[in-house]
Amino acid sequence: MDKQIVFEDEHIRAIYLKGSSDTLVLSFGDLITRAKGNSINAEKSLSKYEYSVIGIMPKQKSWFPHDSMMGVLNAVQGILAEYTRVVSYGGSMGGYAAIKYAKPFGMNRVVAMVPQYSINPLEVEDRRYTDFYDANVNGDMRIQAQDVVADCEYIIVYDPYFDLDREHYEKIKPLIPQLHTLHLPYTGHDAIAVLANSALLHDFIQHPFDSTYFYKQIRAVKKNSKFYYRSVIAHSLGAHNEALGDILKSIDLQLDSSFFDASLKQTITRILLNNKRVDEQDLQKLGIAINLPFEERTQLQDSFGKVLVFNVITQKLESYDQQVIDVNGKYIIPLHVEHTGLATVVVKKQTYLICMNDRRVTKLFKAEDELSSDMNPLLIKKGMGFYSVSYKQLYMHCDEQGNCLFESDSLSDAHKFIVA
Known part of the structure; x- marks a missing residue:
């Protein structure tokens, strides 16, 4: 299907894709799917069902300014007149625009994933996007009752347990008496990625609203979405x-x-x-790569009585209780030290230096290899009855959770490790 750019200014590019449907979909991009060539938000899914689409793609993080959107409207009046039904679809910034501009574009249905009410710092507590607010561009940008179309269906999908998005929803809800709400718990702001499915998008556009039906379809999509499980894992x-x-x-x-x-x-x-x-x-x-296992060596204890280890999964120094090491010794290897020198581990009789940079990225280097310019080896110092570990001038200590931190240039009891 042919595409053509029908409007463009410094903020927005609008692309028309003519299909065979009687429904025209206005698909709004978001911060991630900004204007790139002739690409349209959700184009693959929409093309599968041969929808006619106007992709309204942001060129900047400017939340679809009113003047630019009126420019789009003037440019597509003839296209709008060809269709009996107009549906808008978008997520986050695109979800905001799908609701905000329903009236001038004559929407029959609005589908908004995790939309914003406003990004004006005087109107919302959410500070994720307020740096993008420009009073000259986004003046009077909040969604208002006068923006709502009485005979238009509105569907909002969001996570009721995610405070930042819930604030926007609770400000939008009173403005739309006929609002349909679908909850997507424990997904945070990832609803768009979790529900990226051609058949479900088709339902959002065409199927009569029935919450039971939509929740059944959403459950089926979630079950096969790695984005969903990533979100659930992160939030749990x-x-x-x-x-x-x-x-x-x-x-x-x-x-x-x-x-x-x-x-x-x-x-x-x-x-x-x-x-x-x-x-x-x-x-x-989980997509976590594992390096080669390390041999067991002599152990050091931190100030909490936990054993200092090198974690081959995270590639970091950490500390754990002995019983945890006994079960998972394949992955968390007690550090071996005998005297003052460079911190090392041994893998299959090969010695590796434990090195780190100022961003606290830890890497292993063979003893005979050259270090990259940003890396410095960790130093083991033997004191009277204790050892210390340092990076440049900073001494390492472990917190109660077992995280190893380099924060102080003076040595205290918390920075002293004893032989177990």
Whole structure:
């Protein structure tokens, strides 16, 4: 199907894709799916059902300014007149626009995933997007009752347990008497990714609203969405740690290595290790790579009586209770030291230096290899009845959770490790 740019200014690019449907879909992009060539938000799913689409794609993080949107409206009046039904669809910033501009574009149905009410810092407590607010561009931008179309259907999908998005929903809800709400718990702001499914989008556009029907379809999509399980895992940590093990044991999940950042990976592996639930299959499901196992060596204890280890999963120094090490010794290897020198570990009779940079990224280097310019080896110092570990001028200590931190340039009891 041919596409053509029908409007463009510094903030917005609008692309028309003519299909065979009587319904015209206005698909609004978001912060991630900003204008790139002739691409349209959710284009693959919409094209599958041959919808006619106007993709309204943001070129900047400017929340679809009113003047730009009126420019789009003037440019597409002729196109709008060709269709008996107009549906708007978008998430986050796009969800805001789908609601805000329903009246001038004559919407019959609005589908908004985790929309904003406003990004004006005087109107919302949520500070995720307020840096993008420009009074000259976004003046009077909040969604108001006068924006609402009386005979238009509105569907909002959001996570009621996610405080930041719930604030926006609670400000929007009183403005739309006929609002339909679908809850997507424990997904945070990831509703768009979790529900990325062609058949479900088709239902959102065409199917008469029936909450029972939609929840059934949503459950089916969630069950096969790795984004959903990633969100559930991230949101369950701390309060529902056992749920993590249950998910890993019962679900056929395969995340890639970029799904969790380094901090979240460390939290997840600590929970798994402390709950004695780690096996390689679990880690592979989470997209966490495992380096070669280390040999057991002499142990050091921190000020909490926990053993200092090198975690081959997170590639960090940490401390654990001995019983946790006894169960998971394949992954958390007690540090071996005998005298003052560079901190090392031994893998299959090969010695590796434990090195770190100023961003606290830890890497292993073979003793004979050159270090990259940003890396410095950790130093072990032997004192009278204790050892210390330092990076440059900073001494390491372990907190009660077992995280190893380099924060002080003076040596205290918290920085002293004793031989177990």
